[in-house]
Amino acid sequence: MIKLIRFLTAKKSFVLFILLEITSIILIINTHNYAQTKTHSLQTTISGIINSKLSVIENHFKLKEYNKQLLKQNAELLNKWVQPETQKSPLLKEQYGFIPAFVISNQYQFSHNTILINKGRIDGIQPDMGIIAPNGIAGIVQKTSKHFAKALSILNTVTKINVALKNSNYTGFMRWEGQDPNIFSVIDMPVNAQIKVGDTIVTSGVSNIFPKNIPIGKIIDFNTVSGRKSYNIKIQSFTDMSNLGPVYIIKNIYKKEADSLMQDK
Amino acid sequence: MNYNTKHIVLITVFYLLQIIWFNHILLFGKYMPVVFLLPVLWLPLEKNEVTNLLLAFIYGISIDLVSNTGGVFAATSVTIVYLRKIYFFMVKNPMQDIEKFQINKIGFVQRAPYYLTFIFLGQIFVFLFESFHFPLVWHKLPYILVNTLITFIFFTLIDLLFLSTDKQ
Numbered sequence: 001m002i003k004l005i006r007f008l009t010a011k012k013s014f015v016l017f018i019l020l021e022i023t024s025i026i027l028i029i030n031t032h033n034y035a036q037t038k039t040h041s042l043q044t045t046i047s048g049i050i051n052s053k054l055s056v057i058e059n060h061f062k063l064k065e066y067n068k069q070l071l072k073q074n075a076e077l078l079n080k081w082v083q084p085e086t087q088k089s090p091l092l093k094e095q096y097g098f099i100p101a102f103v104i105s106n107q108y109q110f111s112h113n114t115i116l117i118n119k120g121r122i123d124g125i126q127p128d129m130g131i132i133a134p135n136g137i138a139g140i141v142q143k144t145s146k147h148f149a150k151a152l153s154i155l156n157t158v159t160k161i162n163v164a165l166k167n168s169n170y171t172g173f174m175r176w177e178g179q180d181p182n183i184f185s186v187i188d189m190p191v192n193a194q195i196k197v198g199d200t201i202v203t204s205g206v207s208n209i210f211p212k213n214i215p216i217g218k219i220i221d222f223n224t225v226s227g228r229k230s231y232n233i234k235i236q237s238f239t240d241m242s243n244l245g246p247v248y249i250i251k252n253i254y255k256k257e258a259d260s261l262m263q264d265k
Numbered sequence: 266m267n268y269n270t271k272h273i274v275l276i277t278v279f280y281l282l283q284i285i286w287f288n289h290i291l292l293f294g295k296y297m298p299v300v301f302l303l304p305v306l307w308l309p310l311e312k313n314e315v316t317n318l319l320l321a322f323i324y325g326i327s328i329d330l331v332s333n334t335g336g337v338f339a340a341t342s343v344t345i346v347y348l349r350k351i352y353f354f355m356v357k358n359p360m361q362d363i364e365k366f367q368i369n370k371i372g373f374v375q376r377a378p379y380y381l382t383f384i385f386l387g388q389i390f391v392f393l394f395e396s397f398h399f400p401l402v403w404h405k406l407p408y409i410l411v412n413t414l415i416t417f418i419f420f421t422l423i424d425l426l427f428l429s430t431d432k433q
Contacts, residue, residue, distance in 0.1 A: 013314040013347075020322045020343045024336030027326075028394055031335030047333040054285060054331070105333055109297045111396045111405070116333055150333065157401065178401055179408065180295055242291045 032112065044116070048148030051105040052118055066245040069134035096211050097251040099123060101131075103138075103244040106153070111178040113153040115139050119249065120147040130209040130250040136216050136238040137161065138247055140209055149249075155181055155241050163216055164204035165193050171204045172230070174216065181241050184217060186233040191224055193231070201235050208255045272308060276324050279304045284331045295408070298416040301328055302387045303423060305342050306380065307368045310350060321346040334395065341390040345383055352382060369428055373421075380420045385413045 031043070101123075105116035119125050121144045129141040131151050139151040140159065152159045154176060161174045163186055172189030186201060199219045205212025217235035225232050252258075283301040291297055305324065308317045325339030332338065356378075368376065388409045392402045402409075 013318060016315055016318050017343060017347045020318060021340055024322075024325070024340035024343065024394070027329070027336030028340065028397075029335070031333070043330065043333065043335070046330050050284075050331050051333075105331070107332065107334070108291065110334070110337075111392065111398070111401050114333055157396070178404060181291070182294070242294075 044143060044145045044148055044150050047105060048116055048118070048120075048145065051116055052148075055102070055104040062243070062245055065243070070246055073134040095252060095254055097253060099125065099249040099251060101125075101149075101247050101249050103247055104148075106242070106244045108153070108155050108181045108242045111157045113155040114142070115151045115153050115244065117141075117149050117151065117247065117249070118147070120144050120149050122146050124251065125149045125249055128209060128255070129252075131247050132210070132214055132250060133239045133244055133247050135240070137203060137210060137214055138239055138241070138244055141249065153241065154184070154237070154239075161210070161216070162204045162206045163201050164212075165189065165195060166200040166202045166213070166215075168193060171206060172233070174201070174235070182237050183220075184235050184237055186235055187225075187230065189231040189233060191229050191231060195219060195222060195231065195233070197221065201233075208252050208258045210250060211252075272304065272320065275307065276304045276320065280324060280327055283328055288332060292415060296412050296415050298412065298419045299384060299387055299391065300416065300419055300423075301325075301338065302342075302345060302384060302416075303420055305345050306349070306383055307428075308346060308349075309368070310353065314346075314350070317346050318343055337391055337394045340394045341387055344390050345387055348386065349383070352379065373424065376424065377417075377421075380424075381413065381417055384416045384420065385409065388412060 027043075099119060101117045101119040103115055104118050107113040107115070115131065115138065117125075117131070125141060125144050127141050127143060130137065131139045131141065137154060139153045139156075141149050141151045143150045154161065154174075157176055157178050159176065162171060163174045164171045170190055170193035172186045174184050174186050176184050189195070197219050201216045201219065203210040203212060203214040203216065215238050217237040219233055220236050221234040222231050224230070279301060287298055287300050301324075305321050308320065321342035322339050325342035326336065328334075328338040329336055389402055392405055392409070393399065396402070
């Protein structure tokens with residue numbers, strides 16, 4: 001015991017270094033853990049409070065741009081309202097609800113980037129709800145605290161979104177390779193699909209998280225995967241992920257029902 | 266100003282710069298300078314290393330709290346503080362006493378490779394702690410190299426503006 005105390009005193013900086021590293025790594029693991037943990041919920045709350053104060057200053061300088069984005073989105077929504085595809089089916093019309101929110105912290109420099117928004121459990125936000133920005137999809141809610149929610153950004157190497165070629169039923173998966181924040185890959189798109197550079201990629205609506213046909217980006221390059229009958233596509237995102245402000249959280253009213261049917265074997 | 270006050274003020278200024286400005290800018294659409302490392306690199310070696318480690322941890326965890334990154338910046342700051350000593354043991358002038366190292370006692374020619382080494386290592390650690398996935402860090406290497414140069418330009422500017430070199 002005395003030997004141990006002597007060792008710890010002699011190597012106190014090394015022992016402290018190891019202790020601080022372990023503490024930090026535990027905190028990182030808690031952040032990556034998808035289950036709701038108390039420490040992480042506390043961190044989301046603290047981060048939410050600080051960032052909501054900081055975002056007031058930042059947003060003041062970006063108001064003009066946000067207004068422009070919102071006007072564009074309003075125009076598109078009006079167009080859809082005048083000629084709604086979804087009116088053909090009353091069920092589809094009422095399937096999705098939209099909760100307006102604001103991004104108060106947005107990461108884009110890491111490989112597992114997250115978004116913090118100013119709405120939480122109290123506003124009806126739950127994990128696995130989709131988030132869309134005025135120009136396209138932005139992320140999926142991962143965890144919630146009372147007043148804030150943390151989401152996996154589409155700039156996250158673990159996020160996979162089911163996507164489709166616009167005006168077709170050919171689907172694939174979109175993922176981020178961790179490099180340029182505007183460039184994404186689409187894999188597993190069958191070679192039967194007739195694609196060309198400039199074509200639009202939209203959400204497929206298969207996952208019950210995002211409605212069908214929300215724009216994501218346009219094709220900038222593609223090739224066929226040798227040995228597999230699918231394309232490897234590079235797309236440029238419509239959403240500037242480094243400049244997120246107003247967003248909508250998508251509430252799929254029938255998600256639970258659809259998910260339970262899918263899990264039922 | 267004594268050691269503690271001077272470094273606490275310095276750390277606070279860079280903390281605010283990081284969370285208010287550098288956390289929100291992307292140069293050329295994708296590069297984000299890692300200016301948060303500078304006050305960590307300016308901590309003197311002559312002082313108690315325990316104090317330096319604790320200061321680096323508190324500094325890093327404060328950035329993590331705002332950035333929602335768990336303990337990524339804390340782990341990186343603490344690792345950098347610990348590795349600095351090894352770096353100076355490896356590159357020191359035999360006439361120099363490592364325990365008396367102060368950043369303003371060496372010239373910019375010696376500071377430049379020190380900055381470049383730790384900006385590069387700092388980013389490797391940030392990506393490694395954030396993803397725990399070494400191949401991804403390898404994948405990010407071109408980004409890290411360009412970002413190292415951009416951050417180095419920021420460091421040089423701040424260094425030349427605020428750090429006067431004392432000749433021993």
